[in-house]
Amino acid sequence: MNAADDNLLEQRSPVEVGVWIFILADMCVFAMYFGVFAWDKHLHPEQFVQGQATLNNGFGALNTIVLLISSYFMASAVHAARAQKIEVYARLIRLTIVCGSAFLVVKTAEYTEKISAGFHIASNEFYRNYFSFTGFHMVHVIVGLSFVTYLLFSIRTSEQVRANASFIEGVGLYWHMVDLLWVVLFSLIYLVP
């Protein structure tokens, strides 16, 4: 990290603080979902055991890997932007978009597989939780991906990066939130017996 990098880290703008508050609020909404899922699992253990057995862990694991890698690219892109390495920044933003799009493709394939097998949101308590929580998360991925795509096409020059430093940092934070929420959803829905 250079001096400019340190300076940016120390001086968080009010915009960024607002983003943090929004992110914490969104994380609290998902915290309630985690609680609802665990509680429903307690109330309907058989439905959850049977439902979980129908899931394809490979899809969930693949999406986790893809989002973790995308978060690495996004964090690196923010550092490249701070260091004014515009070409590196643009390349990393493109890679983040590729990973985010891959997540959506895998999720669509998974939903298609489930719907083809006759499962839907009203099938039982497990599938109500599964479709609503992963669906709400997918909306967050789409919103995040839209912001990241906006970065690629609208913030291209050194001047634009400097002028929109807070926005870039805010988009980065949002993308990391999308990643960490999926980490919990993956464990809770796919892995925890």
Place this chain on the structure above:
Amino acid sequence: MTLQKDRLFLVLTALLGLTLVSWLASSSLGLGRQTLGVSVLVLAFVKVRLIIVYYMEASTVCRPIRVGLEGWVFGVAGATIALYLL
């Protein structure tokens, strides 16, 4: 920048490693149901904290938000594990 990049890559490696451990553990028959469930949840929240600390750089934000983030990690982890163990 290089030092920072190395650290980010190290964190990614740790995150992917923990994901692999969770995934393999979930298909293992050697652990009891509750032990396995709690282990997987603890690993998930360790990953969440790594993302918050190293990717979101939580140490650089103001104290109330930092406290809120730490409170979220430990509070949600505790509540989720407690509900799971009911």
